[in-house]
Every structure is written in C-alpha cells, then in structure tokens.
Amino acid sequence: MGNTSSMLTQYDIEEVQQHCNNAFSQQEIVSLYERFCQLDRNGGGFVSGEEFLSVPEFAVNPLSQRLLRMLDGLNFKEFVAFLSAFSPRATVQQKIEFIFKVYDSDGNGKVTFNDMLDVLHDLTGQFISEQQREQVLTKVLEEAGYTKESLLVMSDFVKLHNMMHVAYLMVVRNSLVLVGSELSTPDYCKTLLSLSSQSVFEIALQVTLECST
Amino acid sequence: MSSGKGGELIPSSSELDLDRPNIEDYLPSGSSIHEPLGKLRLCDLLDISPTLTEAAGAIVDDSFTRCFKSNPPEPWNWNVYLFPLWCCGVVIRYLILFPVRVIVLTVGWIIFLSCFIPVHLLLKGHDKLQKNMERALVELICSFFVASWTGVINYHGPRPSMRPKQVFVANHTSMIDFIILEQMSSFAVIMQKHPGWVGLLQSTILESVGCIWFNRTEAKDRETVTKKLREHSQGVDNNPLLIFPEGTCVNNQYSVMFKKGAFELGCTICPIAIKYNKIFVDAFWNSRKQSFTMHLLQLMTSWAVVCDVWYLEPQNLRPDETPIEFAERVRDIISVRAGLKKVPWDGYLKYSRPSPKHRER
Numbered sequence: 236m237g238n239t240s241s242m243l244t245q246y247d248i249e250e251v252q253q254h255c256n257n258a259f260s261q262q263e264i265v266s267l268y269e270r271f272c273q274l275d276r277n278g279g280g281f282v283s284g285e286e287f288l289s290v291p292e293f294a295v296n297p298l299s300q301r302l303l304r305m306l307d308g309l310n311f312k313e314f315v316a317f318l319s320a321f322s323p324r325a326t327v328q329q330k331i332e333f334i335f336k337v338y339d340s341d342g343n344g345k346v347t348f349n350d351m352l353d354v355l356h357d358l359t360g361q362f363i364s365e366q367q368r369e370q371v372l373t374k375v376l377e378e379a380g381y382t383k384e385s386l387l388v389m390s391d392f393v394k395l396h397n398m399m400h401v402a403y404l405m406v407v408r409n410s411l412v413l414v415g416s417e418l419s420t421p422d423y424c425k426t427l428l429s430l431s432s433q434s435v436f437e438i439a440l441q442v443t444l445e446c447s448t
Numbered sequence: 449m450s451s452g453k454g455g456e457l458i459p460s461s462s463e464l465d466l467d468r469p470n471i472e473d474y475l476p477s478g479s480s481i482h483e484p485l486g487k488l489r490l491c492d493l494l495d496i497s498p499t500l501t502e503a504a505g506a507i508v509d510d511s512f513t514r515c516f517k518s519n520p521p522e523p524w525n526w527n528v529y530l531f532p533l534w535c536c537g538v539v540i541r542y543l544i545l546f547p548v549r550v551i552v553l554t555v556g557w558i559i560f561l562s563c564f565i566p567v568h569l570l571l572k573g574h575d576k577l578q579k580n581m582e583r584a585l586v587e588l589i590c591s592f593f594v595a596s597w598t599g600v601i602n603y604h605g606p607r608p609s610m611r612p613k614q615v616f617v618a619n620h621t622s623m624i625d626f627i628i629l630e631q632m633s634s635f636a637v638i639m640q641k642h643p644g645w646v647g648l649l650q651s652t653i654l655e656s657v658g659c660i661w662f663n664r665t666e667a668k669d670r671e672t673v674t675k676k677l678r679e680h681s682q683g684v685d686n687n688p689l690l691i692f693p694e695g696t697c698v699n700n701q702y703s704v705m706f707k708k709g710a711f712e713l714g715c716t717i718c719p720i721a722i723k724y725n726k727i728f729v730d731a732f733w734n735s736r737k738q739s740f741t742m743h744l745l746q747l748m749t750s751w752a753v754v755c756d757v758w759y760l761e762p763q764n765l766r767p768d769e770t771p772i773e774f775a776e777r778v779r780d781i782i783s784v785r786a787g788l789k790k791v792p793w794d795g796y797l798k799y800s801r802p803s804p805k806h807r808e809r
Binding site: 267270273274287290291292293296297298299302306318321330333334337338351354355358371372375376378379381392395 | 489490491493494495496497499500501502503504505506507508509510511512513517793797
C-alpha cells in the first residue's frame with residue numbers, strides 16, 4: 236500500500252485492521268484513508284512532518300514536535316496503528332503505552348527525569364521557570380515514592396493509570412470525531428495556576444474553538 | 449463537539465496577533481490565583497491526555513482544511529432512467545450552451561475593446577469624461593461575463609451610493625465575486641497580482657477603475673499597500689474600494705478571519721454578503737487545484753451561476769472598539785446573512801505555517 240490510489244481494496248482494509256489489532260472498524264479505516272490522502276498532498280504514500288505541520292490546529296499544539304518524531308514518514312498502515320490508541324476499542328493498557336512512548340523519546344523503555352522535564356517544558360513553556368519546574372517535579376516524584384534519579388518503566392505508568400483520564404475517538408455520522416474526555420483533574424489545573432498566571436491546558440484548548448456540527 | 453462560547457473570539461487589546469483570545473475568559477470562574485486545591489500528584493503531572501487528544505483530533509479532522517474543501521456533488525445519474533437525462537444535459541451544456549456563451553462573450557469583448565481603446569487613447573485630456581466612460585465600459589464587460597455563465601443574481605438591499613470615505617467588504621469565494629459586484633456598481637478592488645492573461649487584464653483595463661495590486665509573498669508589500677489604500681479612500685473622485693478581508697478564496701460554507709487592514713482606514717464599512725447556490729454549480733475557486741481559465745470554463749459549461757448578494761447596513765467603528773473587534777463584528781454580520789460558519793483561523797495559513805511565536809504563548 237505504498238501508493239495513494241484512491242481505491243482501497245477489501246484486502247487492504249483487512250490487512251490494516253489486523254495490523255492495528257482491530258482498533259478500528261472497516262468504515263473508520265475508510266474514513267481515515269480519506270483523511271490520509273487529504274494530508275498526503277504530494278501523493279508519496281506517506282505523510283511528512285511538513286504536511287502535518289500544514290494543519291494549523293496541529294502546529295500550535297504544544298506537543299506537536301514530540302508527536303512529529305513519532306509520525307514522520309508513516310505510511311497508512313502505521314498511521315492507523317499510531318491512532319489506534321485513541322480508539323474506543325483500545326484497552327487502557329494501550330493508551331498508557333502510547334503516553335509512555337510520547338515521554339520516552341529515545342525509545343529505550345525508560346523514562347528519565349529529564350524526559351518528564353522536557354514534556355513539562357513543552358506544555359508550560361515560559362510560564363514557569365526551569366527551576367520551578369524542577370522543584371515541582373522533584374517534589375511530586377518524591378511524594379510518589381521515586382527519586383530524581385529513578386527511571387520509570389511501563390509498569391510504573393500502569394500503576395499510576397487509575398488516576399489518568401484518557402481520550403476516545405468515535406465515529407459520528409461516518410466521519411471521525413475526537414471526543415475529549417474530562418479535563419485533567421481540576422486540582423492540577425488550579426495548582427498549576429498557583430504557579431503561573433495562565434493555565435496551560437486552557438491555552439491548549441483555545442485552538443480548538445470550533446462551531447461546526 | 450463543544451463550541452466554546454459560541455465559537456467567537458474575544459480579542460485582546462494588543463493588536464499584534466489577530467487570533468489571540470483573552471485568556472481571562474477561559475479561566476474557571478471564581479478561581480483565585482493563589483489557592484492550590486488538593487495535592488498535586490505524579491499521575492496528574494504526567495497526564496498529557498488532553499493535549500494528546502487535541503493533537504489527534506487535529507490530525508483526524510481540522511476546521512482549517514474544511515474551509516477549503518469543495519464537496520463533490522452526490523452522483524444522481526446512476527440509474528437507467530436518469531442516466532440518459534444526464535447525458536442529454538451534458539450534450540446541451542457542452543454543445544449548445546457553451547458555444548452560445550462563447551459567442552456572447554466574444555461579442556462582448558469586441559464591443560468593449562472597440563469602445564475602450566479609442567476612449568483610452570483619444571480622451572486623454574478630458575479626465576472626468578474618460579473616467580466615466582471607462583467605468584461604464586467595465587460595467588458592460590462584466591455584464592457580458594455574467595451573461596456568459598447565465599448568471600442569475602439576486603441583489604438584495606439598497607444599491608450602494610457613491611460617497612467618499614466608504615469601503616466595501618465582502619466574503620470571498622472566487623475571483624468572479626468581483627465581476628458580479630462590478631456589474632452593478634463600479635468598484636476599485638484590491639487584488640493579488642496574477643500571472644498570465646489575468647495579469648494583463650489587471651494592468652490595463654482594471655487600472656482604469658483604480659485598482660490596487662499587492663503581492664502576498666513580499667513582506668514589505670503590506671506597508672505600501674496600506675498607504676495606497678489610505679490614499680485611495682481619502683480621494684473624492686475615486687471609485688469606492690472593495691476589499692475581501694479574508695485574503696483568500698474560501699469554499700462559501702465557512703468564513704476565515706478578516707484582516708484588520710480594511711477596518712483601520714477610518715471609513716464607513718459597508719458589508720456585502722455573497723452566497724452561491726450549490727445546486728447549479730460550485731463556484732468555489734480552489735486556486736491550488738484549478739487555474740482561473742479552467743475555473744471559467746467550468747462555469748461556462750454548467751447550467752447557471754445562481755447567487756444572492758446582500759448589501760448590508762453600513763457600519764462604523766464604535767468609540768470603544770478596536771479595529772480587530774470591529775472586523776470580527778462585521779464578519780459576524782456577513783456570516784449570519786450568508787449562512788457561513790466562522791472559523792478562528794487566518795486565511796494566509798493556507799500559504800504558510802503558524803509562526804513559532806503563536807505556539808510559545
């Protein structure tokens with residue numbers, strides 16, 4: 236499936252469905268394919284980082300650079316596998332694995348203090364100083380029973396999972412719509428507010444002001 | 449999907465960024481800044497799912513791309529009864545209507561050129577007379593164009609009166625917007641300089657109605673253009689300015705953010721709303737997919753171009769408003785009238801990416 240002919244055969248759909256462990260229905264895969272072709276403007280069979288960044292809503296997302304590293308040069312099968320974490324049929328385990336992969340930028344299966352600090356920096360940018368960030372992270376890690384030097388692995392993330400909210404992708408009227416979950420615990424937002432005068436998650440929300448059906 | 453306060457942006461007082469909403473309106477109401485509630489736990493800190501949700505949402509479908517998508521019409525000719533009818537339609541459109549239209553257009557051009565060239569060359573001394581005649585001739589050729597597409601245009605609202613310090617703004621779907629409006633009353637339009645025969649037309653004939661050119665790709669261009677706009681609007685004898693503040697062609701179902709340039713000139717703004725009837729032809733000109741010539745040919749081989757033009761009530765800048773708020777208010781008026789959905793993106797993002805400074809903040 237390296238070429239972007241606009242016809243997707245039944246065999247192709249089943250192959251993709253198998254690859255993503257049945258995370259999407261066949262109808263969803265067809266819709267995703269339309270979207271993939273729309274994004275892949277030069278018809279090369281894969282969507283480059285440039286093409287993703289031409290979607291302004293994606294480009295202004297704080298985590299876009301990290302996600303681009305995972306997304307660059309994916310063909311359609313891999314694209315669907317990437318998005319499978321957002322499917323309602325994905326297990327919580329799969330979702331946590333996805334979040335872990337976003338943190339673990341070098342892919343060695345361990346999340347270091349610096350990895351977590353980097354993600355926090357992406358999200359909070361210039362609103363809190365580097366020092367404050369380190370302080371908060373160290374304090375919170377210690378409270379959870381870790382140290383600054385500890386390396387978190389998948390199982391650690393799983394232990395924390397029951398307090399995370401996760402997102403769902405739904406099919407609404409033959410088109411894919413992402414339905415957000417509850418916001419992060421209000422506690423977090425307000426605590427972050429106490430550190431800076433602007434909430435990062437509210438900023439991330441502002442770019443999705445949308446008034447269509 | 450949530451529409452966050454009806455989808456409208458409340459712009460900040462800074463005029464630097466058009467799409468920077470006032471963050472205060474998004475904070476949970478009644479939250480006091482220095483009051484940490486509950487403990488921050490590691491799981492909360494690590495939970496990036498809302499941001500990931502939005503990123504995945506943007507990947508899967510985003511409001512900006514939707515503005516420029518032309519939805520192909522549903523095929524209706526697929527059964528044995530309708531298919532011959534459709535074929536007859538094609539024959540009539542291509543073999544009967546199209547040649548007639550080409551003839552009409554050619555006749556129009558001959559009449560126009562044979563009047564325009566003498567007027568332009570011979571009446572050099574008589575400025576006023578020359579101007580009036582050239583304006584009438586441009587209106588004439590526009591009517592011929594409209595006739596060549598069998599344009600059925602319903603004008604609603606009072607015809608614009610020629611007064612100084614008046615600027616007209618309209619939503620933009622295709623270059624034919626200008627022709628449709630020019631047919632009724634003479635405007636001076638501000639346009640992107642195009643290559644090819646369109647560019648030739650721009651530099652010769654449209655000069656006579658006082659058009660202003662700009663080049664999107666030149667950075668310094670903006671200042672020169674703003675200056676020209678101001679000069680033109682102050683001049684008494686010039687044609688009223690017609691500006692398309694969206695800056696780019698949008699598919700007539702959405703409206704992107706208006707550029708504030710038109711709203712800073714200190715003139716009365718007269719909004720015009722244009723809505724095309726999709727049943728007859730989709731008039732959206734997707735400049736990435738079609739050249740203007742192909743677009744015109746497509747229009748000439750369709751049944752008709754049906755559209756509604758509403759001349760809306762003139763608006764002035766209110767004393768407590770910034771130009772950006774004013775632009776948003778006018779955009780609101782036009783979108784409501786033409787049934788367009790508003791989208792908080794800058795049309796120029798079609799050509800370039802959001803700059804890093806938008807992301808940082």
